[in-house]
Amino acid sequence: MEMFGIIDLRERSGDFSRIAEAGKLAIITKRDTPLMVGIPFTRELLEQGVGINLAIHLFKNQLATLAKAARIADKPLLEFIQILGAMGTQV
Template identity: 40%
Template sequence: MDTFTVRDLREHTGSLIHDAEKGKLSLITKHGRPVFLAVPFTQDLLDLGLRLAIAIKLYKEETLTLEKSAKLSGVGTEVFIEKLSQLGIPTVHYSADDIAKEIKDFD
């Protein structure tokens, strides 16, 4: 595993990519503290759950819809909803106005 500083990234992006292509991890630091870990994509990594983790993150950030996130996760919509529920992540997003309207229509 190689270690790069944030400053090194500007000058050694090619080395980081080259290491990733060889399957090597790279640790990126800022002022001597780890900031992130560059992990090369492999089929094993995807099979072991990274796909689900990325799908959940993109759903939480509202980058992808529930359906698209479930498709990306590879586990199907029903299982994806169960995973979100286990993590306490809401699967329905209502505005205050929508809730008030629903309550009014219910009465």
């Protein structure tokens, strides 16, 4: 996951695009405070929605625990585990 200052976006827009094309998330900050998350636009994002897609990404990349990812997805833990299982993701 990369971090960009809001001002960096003008000068590093190519880097930002390459990160998205690689399927990685980016955090945009303003005065070192997180402002927004850049999420690659994928078929999964459309099918699953932002919350679930973000939660899955964070869990798969070991950036969030299973319980925290379930909370981000706004799903009960068991349901989130079932979603991961349906995708073939090991818990």
